[in-house]
Amino acid sequence: MTVQIIHTDSGEELVVISRRDYDALLARLGDEDAEDRMTLLLAAEARAEQPLPSEVSAAVLSGASLVKAVRQWRGLTQSALAEAAGINQGFVSEIESGAKGASPETLARLAVALGVPAGWLG
Structure with a gap:
């Protein structure tokens, strides 16, 4: 997982991750829509196709x-x-x-x- 940390002017840290990693995290937490998106992505990758x-x-x-x-x-x-x-x-x-x-x-x-x-x- 590639993570980018951004510091705002107020000192807050923001974490930036890819959509794929974000969906994977949500899927692990039980988010059904994220699970569906990951299923579609993995199925496309298994067929060596570009994902939707x-x-x-x-x-x-x-x-x-x-x-x-x-x-x-x-x-x-x-x-x-x-x-x-x-x-x-x-x-x-x-x-x-x-x-x-x-x-x-x-x-x-x-x-x-x-x-x-x-x-x-x-």
Whole structure:
């Protein structure tokens, strides 16, 4: 664990640690959201993939679908994503809501359109 100590003008010491170390500490204390974030991070590392950004993980843990969380993180509308992936906007909506599943090929096209590793979506 890398720790940085910062001294304020008033003499207070602030400790700075990485988000990963912070989540690990919270997880050890029983924080369920931190445990979930660590599980997602460790699973990505086990697959030798880049982990999900914290904003995406937080959105998924709050109930958003993974496709929706990544799309919003990228700042895309459903229509823009659909056009980039070569599918229709209604299908993107159905994937995001869980009304329909996507084939591995469609997930791969969505991943390319979103500029993320295919493993993030599939």
